[in-house]
Amino acid sequence: GSPAPQVEDTGKPSPKSELAYPPKSLSSGRSGPLVTFQQPSPLTTFSYDSKRELRFDDSALRYYVDPPHGADLRYGYERWVKRPEEKGRLDGLLKAWLRVRDGFPEGFMNGGVIAWRGVMTRILTAPYEEREGWHLNVMCVNGTLYLEEHVSDAKLLEKEDLTPHHRLQSYYGYSFESFCTAGTPHAKPGWGGDVDTNVQWCSVVRTKLGNTRLVIGGEVDCVRGKLTKTNDTLVELKTSLTIRNQLDESRFEKKLLKFYFQSFLLGVPEIVVGFRSPAGKLGTIQSFQTMQIPRMVRGKPGSWDPSICLGWGERFLAFVKEAVQGDVRSAAAKEEEAPVVWRVDFKPRVGVSIIQLGPEAVEEVQAGSDRYGFLPRWYWEEQLH
Ligand code: A3P
Ligand code: MG
Numbered sequence: 001g002s003p004a005p006q007v008e009d010t011g012k013p014s015p016k017s018e019l020a021y022p023p024k025s026l027s028s029g030r031s032g033p034l035v036t037f038q039q040p041s042p043l044t045t046f047s048y049d050s051k052r053e054l055r056f057d058d059s060a061l062r063y064y065v066d067p068p069h070g071a072d073l074r075y076g077y078e079r080w081v082k083r084p085e086e087k088g089r090l091d092g093l094l095k096a097w098l099r100v101r102d103g104f105p106e107g108f109m110n111g112g113v114i115a116w117r118g119v120m121t122r123i124l125t126a127p128y129e130e131r132e133g134w135h136l137n138v139m140c141v142n143g144t145l146y147l148e149e150h151v152s153d154a155k156l157l158e159k160e161d162l163t164p165h166h167r168l169q170s171y172y173g174y175s176f177e178s179f180c181t182a183g184t185p186h187a188k189p190g191w192g193g194d195v196d197t198n199v200q201w202c203s204v205v206r207t208k209l210g211n212t213r214l215v216i217g218g219e220v221d222c223v224r225g226k227l228t229k230t231n232d233t234l235v236e237l238k239t240s241l242t243i244r245n246q247l248d249e250s251r252f253e254k255k256l257l258k259f260y261f262q263s264f265l266l267g268v269p270e271i272v273v274g275f276r277s278p279a280g281k282l283g284t285i286q287s288f289q290t291m292q293i294p295r296m297v298r299g300k301p302g303s304w305d306p307s308i309c310l311g312w313g314e315r316f317l318a319f320v321k322e323a324v325q326g327d328v329r330s331a332a333a334k335e336e337e338a339p340v341v342w343r344v345d346f347k348p349r350v351g352v353s354i355i356q357l358g359p360e361a362v363e364e365v366q367a368g369s370d371r372y373g374f375l376p377r378w379y380w381e382e383q384l385h
């Protein structure tokens with residue numbers, strides 16, 4: 001064991017409980033039993049429309065088409081309807097979970113975790129993350145852990161305030177999505193319609209990492225052919241700079257770690273990468289089978305090993321559970337009390353720490369909206385009976 005986490009009143013870290021960065025040499029990182037990851041089972045899907053309203057249908061689902069050769073990814077940039085940056089709220093995922101949870105036994109998610117796929121990707125790829133730190137808010141309700149990315153107001157402004165260069169680079173990815181998709185199957189190649197990043201199609205799955213059940217949701221870019229009950233036609237779209245030399249190649253292989261886990265977590269079997277020039281001209285297209293990616297990078301310089309990530313992920317979740325396990329009161333017992341919210345901080349090359357937030361920090365998390373901690377009040381009330 002780690003020491004009991006302290007309560008922090010100022011919102012500034014005065015640690016805390018800590019988990020050190022995992023070793024990555026093959027001998028040490030791979031010792032111990034391999035952690036299993038269960039094949040994700042689809043639970044439901046939903047769509048956000050252009051007004052950002054959530055609907056439990058597939059109206060935002062897109063169909064894959066081969067993009068036109070040499071397409072200009074700057075096309076339509078002036079008409080981009082950009083979704084404002086937002087905090088990592090779980091609302092949509094919780095709505096989805098409420099619709100399906102009656103199909104499971106009582107207490108099914110006891111000891112389980114509910115989070116967006118992006119948060120799980122960050123957690124699992126942390127052993128190889130050397131630059132970008134991250135922060136999570138965590139709550140435990142009736143034995144289930146809820147994880148959301150903590151985005152401070154300052155961070156939100158910073159994300160909104162992209163340089164024109166970064167904004168354009170980000171647009172290339174969305175424009176590639178438009179060139180690769182259509183609203184109907186078997187459409188002709190070409191522009192798939194102006195980009196509106198409010199519109200998204202999401203898949204919610206359940207799976208298991210080691211012994212921990214997970215309910216995760218995330219955006220899926222399109223399907224090849226048609227949507228099936230097993231999610232085996234889902235496709236993730238990505239852009240990347242054309243590979244010209246060894247250095248580019250090893251950079252790309254590093255990026256494949258994120259591509260891999262992002263898709264793996266939702267059970268998306270195919271990733272289509274569009275290679276582009278710095279100026280946004282589309283070059284070759286390459287399709288990757290998600291499950292083959294680890295084998296492709298194995299043994300290469302700067303390669304990565306997914307079993308290290310899964311092992312770390314399991315230890316990370318055990319660590320967070322241990323820290324919050326003092327908080328075992330039922331939702332009903334908590335009703336009259338202030339919400340208990342925890343903050344996990346990840347520092348590249350160092351590891352993670354967790355503290356319990358004091359009242360001021362909890363208030364910042366709630367952000368004045370109708371919430372209990374970061375959970376929407378309507379979801380919280382569902383947990384009381
Ligand atoms: P590419 O990654 O293909 O360039 P996703 O690939 O997850 O479906 O995201 C679609 C696009 O959103 C990305 O396309 C990228 O352009 C943009 N995007 C995603 N995450 C981003 C981030 N953290 N910062 C900037 N742009 C991002
Ligand atoms: Mg996407």
Ligand code: MG
Nearest residue numbers: 221236237238
């Ligand atoms: Mg994509």
